[in-house]
Amino acid sequence: MDLRALRYFLAVAEEGHFTKAAERCFVSQPALSQQIRKLEEALGEVLVDRSTTPVRLTAAGEVVAAHARRMLAELEAMRVALDELQGLQRGNLVIGAVQTVQAYLIPQVVTLFVRQYPGVRLQVMALPADEVEAGVLEGRFQLGLGFVPPTREGLEASPLFEEELVLITPPTHPLAACHRASLLELKAVELVLLPTTYCTRRLWDRWARAAGLEPKVALEVNTIEGLLYLVRTLGLATVLPEWTLRIDAAQGLKAVRLPMPPPHRTVGMLHRQGAYRCRATQAFEEMLALWLAAARNGHAVRA
DSSP states (O other): OOHHHHHHHHHHHHHSOHHHHHHHHTSOHHHHHHHHHHHHHHHTSOOEETTSSSOEEOHHHHHHHHHHHHHHHHHHHHHHHHHGGGTTSSEEEEEEEEHHHHHHTHHHHHHHHHHHOTTEEEEEEEEOHHHHHHHHHTTSOSEEEEEESOSSTTEEEEEEEEEEEEEEEOTTSTTTTOSBOOHHHHHTOEEEEOOTTSHHHHHHHHHHHHTTOOOEEEEEOSSHHHHHHHHHHHOOBEEEEGGGGGSGGGTTOEEEBOSSSOOEEEEEEEEETTOOOOHHHHHHHHHHHHHHHHHHTTOOOOO
16 A cells, blocks of 8 residues: 555545645645545545535545554654664654643753754644644654643643643733732733633633633734734733743733632643653653753753
């Protein structure tokens, strides 16, 4: 069976469109379609229902997609294991991280890792929590940085730290000088928030409902930098993890604690159960632990 055809097929499954899948695979659309038809002929099954837009997998296609993901994940693990023979002089490490954690944590640790292991090709994908978990399960990510406990079966989680959500305001905001806001004060605050597809937003919404609060949501933006820019320029407030104030885009902004008990969660490392952990993954995890320990003590870690 042609591995290239399997990769093309999975691209169609994920994109829902032959043209977009072809662009993603850097191949012409007719060539991609031909490879998938050959795959269907070899298996004796129709894998893609082409009568809908976006296209959908047939029942047989869903079965093939599940097995293909596992097969390609095992092949990638084999390639990584072979790279191990060269130590950390070469290889690939792909990490999926939830966007809020990626914003304040990953850049610093990545800088340290790349300086120490320049031969390892490192990729970090900032995604919603459910997509991070799916990527780890399917073997696309050797390491996931998400929330504990994970929502999907088949994942192992190692807690890293607890994070608390806070109200982030510009220094001119009426609540900027407050240590902790009251529920009455929060009712009047106009907010710019992440969309409800993000775990951070859903955590805030659950907490607000439990507190009997109906927040005024003026805008929704799907990037941390965009949220902080609007906080700064429009004088609005947002709700994000307290550690967000460590990133450059948050310089000068203020953190106001939320009423007790505040919304909080556990951040951790996610692995597929029983998956092989390459040296590069272990090295990144060690560097992450080192950076976190230093950050808690108020120190900087330098490569």
